[in-house]
Amino acid sequence: MELNKLIFKINGDERGSLIALEQNKNIPFSIKRVYYIFDNKNSVVRGCHAHKKLKQVLICVNGSCNIKMDNGFESTIVKLDSPSEGLLIDSFIWREMYDFSFDAVLLVLASELYDPSDYIRDYNEFKEIVRGE
Numbered sequence: 001m002e003l004n005k006l007i008f009k010i011n012g013d014e015r016g017s018l019i020a021l022e023q024n025k026n027i028p029f030s031i032k033r034v035y036y037i038f039d040n041k042n043s044v045v046r047g048c049h050a051h052k053k054l055k056q057v058l059i060c061v062n063g064s065c066n067i068k069m070d071n072g073f074e075s076t077i078v079k080l081d082s083p084s085e086g087l088l089i090d091s092f093i094w095r096e097m098y099d100f101s102f103d104a105v106l107l108v109l110a111s112e113l114y115d116p117s118d119y120i121r122d123y124n125e126f127k128e129i130v131r132g133e
């Protein structure tokens with residue numbers, strides 16, 4: 001399935017590196033919410049849901065993790081291990097996040113405020129929706 005990877009420009013000099021993220025510029029939506037996942041316990045799997053409306057960009061700003069994305073027909077696994085790389089996850093994509101390194105910090109930029117009613121938490125229901133069944 002199509003991968004929406006974003007590569008961010010690193011502003012580097014002798015002091016180190018800086019990356020700027022700007023809504024509707026290098027982030028393809030207006031950012032309404034930011035959260036980050038850290039202090040991950042061993043072998044946890046997070047996510048395991050899809051969204052009806054929400055779009056997100058995931059950036060592993062420290063450490064690494066794997067993201068499984070599934071559009072109901074096919075799935076793909078992406079390793080995120082660079083602060084200069086983002087993964088765009090559109091609406092109606094099932095996602096699972098796992099294999100977090102002990103030091104992983106996963107930054108998430110979201111197009112909507114937190115809304116529990118936007119979640120599809122049942123994989124079979126998700127598949128039926130995207131397959132139009």
Ligand code: TYD
Binds near residue numbers: 037045048114
């Ligand atoms: P959860 O949806 O289980 O996280 P994940 O999708 O990574 O597995 O969220 C964990 C908790 O945090 C849950 O109690 C809901 C809460 N939460 C918020 O309050 N605001 C948010 O923006 C998010 C994403 C979660």
